[in-house]
Amino acid sequence: MSEEEKNPAREVIANYAQERFRYFRTADGTVYAQRNGQPVARPIRSQGTTGSHRQELMVGMFHDGLGVFNGTAMKEALDLIEALALSQDVQPVHLRVAPGFHGATWLDLGRNDGQSVHIHPGDWDITVPDPHEVRWRRTQLTGELPLPAKDTDGKGIDLLLRLCNFATAETECLALAWLLGCLEPSVPVPAPFLTGPQGAGKSTAGRMLVRIIEGMSGDLRHAPKDEENLIATVAAGWVTALDNLSHMTPDLSDAMCRIVTGAENVKRALFTDGDVFRVGYRRPLLMTGIDVGVIRPDLAERLLPLRLERPSVRRTEAELWAEFEEALPVILGSLLDLAVQVRAVEAQTPTDLRMADFAHLCAQLDTATGLGALAAYRASLDDLNDDVIEGDLLAQTVLKHATELTAGAPERMTSSEWLNTLSRLYSGEECRPMPKGWPTTGKVLSDRLKRLQPTLAARGVLIDWGRTKQGRYIEITRRPAPPAEQQQLG
Template identity: 85%
Template sequence: MADDEKNPAREVITDYAQAHFRYFRTADGTVYAQKNGHPVARPIRSQGTTGSHRQELMVGLFRDGRGVFNGTALKEALDLIEALALTEDVQAVHIRVAPGFDGATWLDLGRTDGQSVRIHPTGWDIAIPDPREVCWRRTQLTGELPLPAKDTDGKGIDALLRLTNFATAETECLALTWLIGCLGPSVPVPAPFLTGPQGAGKSTAGRMLLRIIEGMSSDLRRPPKDEDNLTAAVAAGWVTALDNLSHMTPDLSDAMCCIVTGIENVKRALFTDGDVFRARYRRPLLLTGIDVGVIRPDLAERLLPLRLERPRVRRTEAELWAEYAEVLPVVLGSLLDLTVKVRAAEAETPTDLRMADFAHLCAQLDAATGLGALTAYRASLDDLNDDVIEGDLLAQTVLKHADSIEPGGEQRMTSTEWLHCLSRLYSGDDLRPLPKGWPTTGKVLSDRLKRLQPTLAARGVLIDTGRTSEGRYLEITRQATSPPHEQQGAF
């Protein structure tokens, strides 16, 4: 009898699997399988209809003449392999972008042959990463990118800007900075909000920016109805693009803040009584829309408004996308060239901005190219502060009251006293009714002012809280000098 006929089916499968695949676990305990010499890893428990490890194992056994095995034998073999893999070293898996050795980063091109782009301090090249250095995790949202062109001399950047309708040169350099940030696995980037009049090509420009990173098969999506669906979609890809936003609920605003700067999601693991599933992620977001209404202050610090204008000459969709697909390899090559150049540039990190990593990237782009990305970024944040203030009557009332305080002076009261003071100031002599959403208690007022702190500070008004022997207090201080970005002026 042949050896395979003597051994139970589960042992045949286990021996074959360990000879042809590498098994390891991630920090959350998920076990992955990686074909020898190939960088793509698949969770062994995946039951997906395409590309699951169970399927590639069955196909390998059949093609190598080991036979066709029933589900029970496969399950028993995978149970044993999973138990053995839990004793192996921990290794991370990455979607689209990953850190490498010696300061390099990798970009997954989504190709079946595993070819990827390695961006290192002196340039970039195309290679298949060592599985011990990078493990790619692919999903149905992972599109294929073309092989980037070498020696483009910046022609791809010119082609991209020609195809889009950005209103100003400052907007163009902010879009480029965001794209460079998307190629860095450890750089949190603000979410571009493509806005402009109807017919300005916001959705088209959004698709073009998205497909540089995610490939031609990627597309814009409607905002999910709940946070769970949003986080599930975000965790399965790298860049998430939401189209035609017209309203921003508080829950969606908070979810976007967490996605941009990083979050951990914990849920009960399926088919268990007490085990949990952990998912950590930080992802780039891209938004399009004419107007989203009132923007909350914490989200405003994480947005990057990019204004577009209506094109003078209209083109058909087929013509436009045919040209885009043709120049995409050159665009990607030029972006990689610019990324290497920017990362090599030395620049100081601005210490007064919330998204300090992105601000530093803007400063590096300025040092490498002479563009005014950092000044443009400051001006965009200033515009967003204006939007927040224009949409918040409480912020307007606090600023009006601050005008009565001497520069460098301060005023301290309890939150309840502040509520009465600001309510009287808003109502005025004509005793107009307080608007819907106005704070009803001192505690609510205190919470609202804490959320408005960054916005008010950008206008020279500082909010502070503390406690004395008499109780808690709120303090409003009017700065003696204007904030640094107001002194520098706009571009």
């Protein structure tokens, strides 16, 4: 066959593809294919053997009687389609949840027919979204959710709380607030840390919370050894759940902070000299474990401790999961009912908490149901501050020094002078040796204090930095006690 006779194969594939699919690019330059009338989008460069766009084209042309084309013709046709799509407007793709028109939110049920949950002001329903409004990205971690039940009258919430072994009512309302946050595509939510004694069902409860959002295929995973593997896991799913954490390295702690509040990673593209690709991510994160040791202050502000207790009656795994799978449509329906109810109310946004969006969600939940989620969230952060202080000798020493300060009167020194002052205070008259990890220079001390600044501020000790003609200084101030507390002290 001559070369002139081979050329039409590329044209046949390209024409077939453009008639049946819509092609667009995302902000990172990836070109996606979206079948006409369907919301699911697949990257055209995917080499996967299950559900790839290349496979879609091959199967479609075979069924439509156009025959089977060789790989060269398919590659050349896709090269042309990709080049044409790069001139189109940038459009986003979403995993599991997506913003819609007019303040609505979509939840991907992971179904082949594209049916999704449309959460809009006043109600929710199940429909296939307009492909121009929502473009779903699917991965191997995208499990299928059952069709949620309507008119549950809140029964699903009671079923969920009965299946989990949450220790207190405060823990229950925080778990509900986190689940509601997972349905919000633009709200960063703190990472629940399920803790409790051995045998409390931490892993089981964690799986249940994840599977409400990710389907029955959702599961817990071991913590990756490095940030690169963690990012790969996070990028492929909506909720990332890490099981049985017993230790948290500084690098893993920093990576978790970025996952919760959002960040972007840039890497060199494979098989190129200078091209790069960007991976942006902000995902709900969940962890389980008995104790992870010392918690860094920046991570503590992004955690949501959920304590569990040992169940009085044990059940087999088969019985428990059969009941959960049967109840999942009702649980999901009740959660959607609650989401509509919560979004319909107005509440004041707390301005003193770092995760302000989640705090506002807790305030809305309280207004809608009277549960007391915001007070529980504040109490959990207070407990985490105690954990940070108990694990940090420098924080304890600064608080000890602050007790000797006059309230409202700042004390200024250079970082080196503060290091000498705090070191002498820690050593005491018995001249104890400095512990491992104690700052060795003024610069190291200043960096440590910046991490501890929010934790110490929660205990009434304010730290600030400034500069005069003589040089830079660090200022420590003990905040005056509020009038009520002063009366109690009096």
